[in-house]
Amino acid sequence: MDFHCHLDLYPEAREVYKEASKRNVFTWLVTTSPRAFAANQRVLEASPTVLITPGLHPEIAHERASELGLLLEQIAAVCAVGEVGLDGSPRFKPYYEIQRDIFSAIVARCAELGGRTLNIHSRRAVRDVLDELRQHPGFGIAVLHWFSGTQAELRAADAQGCWFSVGPVMLESAGGRALAARMPRDRVVPESDGPFAKIAGKPIMPWSANQTAIKLSVLWEISVEEATQLLRRNGERLLMLMKCH
Numbered sequence: 001m002d003f004h005c006h007l008d009l010y011p012e013a014r015e016v017y018k019e020a021s022k023r024n025v026f027t028w029l030v031t032t033s034p035r036a037f038a039a040n041q042r043v044l045e046a047s048p049t050v051l052i053t054p055g056l057h058p059e060i061a062h063e064r065a066s067e068l069g070l071l072l073e074q075i076a077a078v079c080a081v082g083e084v085g086l087d088g089s090p091r092f093k094p095y096y097e098i099q100r101d102i103f104s105a106i107v108a109r110c111a112e113l114g115g116r117t118l119n120i121h122s123r124r125a126v127r128d129v130l131d132e133l134r135q136h137p138g139f140g141i142a143v144l145h146w147f148s149g150t151q152a153e154l155r156a157a158d159a160q161g162c163w164f165s166v167g168p169v170m171l172e173s174a175g176g177r178a179l180a181a182r183m184p185r186d187r188v189v190p191e192s193d194g195p196f197a198k199i200a201g202k203p204i205m206p207w208s209a210n211q212t213a214i215k216l217s218v219l220w221e222i223s224v225e226e227a228t229q230l231l232r233r234n235g236e237r238l239l240m241l242m243k244c245h
């Protein structure tokens with residue numbers, strides 16, 4: 001399983017898409033813009049194991065703000081949304097107000113439609129992401145991808161019922177491992193974030209959940225087998241809650 005992958009952005013995207021749809025029981029293809037979502041729906045052959053969702057990545061929010069209307073329309077027809085969120089790092093901070101307007105409109109729309117599952121980027125913006133979610137009760141389910149906040153922010157996100165998608169690159173850093181060690185174990189699912197996430201210059205592939213399980217087993221002091229089973233069970237439960245079928 002892979003709950004956060006940019007399958008459409010690998011150099012050999014079609015091949016990776018085909019292989020992921022065979023090897024994984026589930027892959028969540030998060031798009032970075034509403035137009036990319038529309039293009040993927042046209043170009044990629046639908047697969048029962050790949051979920052493709054419309055998004056508007058906070059790193060390009062200022063360039064794609066004009067596509068917000070399209071995204072809000074697309075959200076009506078899908079069970080889940082992503083990649084969306086906020087990025088407060090220095091490079092994207094100048095556009096933070098635009099990001100906030102967009103993210104707020106997305107979360108409000110999800111609430112208005114009775115709830116959606118959101119795949120959320122929250123780099124240096126966890127508090128604001130959580131505030132936004134609180135302001136729109138009934139928005140649905142939040143999956144915080146590659147969580148990189150503080151331990152206090154992790155506790156706040158846990159208290160709000162968020163899920164966490166965790167991948168091999170996040171677990172390469174001491175900070176990432178310290179966070180994963182404290183995550184609610186029944187709300188952690190695997191992600192690759194490929195092809196952006198790389199180890200030794202090579203993009204993480206969508207079928208790398210076993211790498212995540214190995215690393216989590218060490219942190220959680222359980223066997224690799226148990227970690228694998230746990231991730232699998234969590235993934236199945238989240239999929240049931242997402243009601244995508």
Ligand SMILES: [Zn+2]
Binds near residue numbers: 004030083193196
């Ligand atoms: Zn991503």
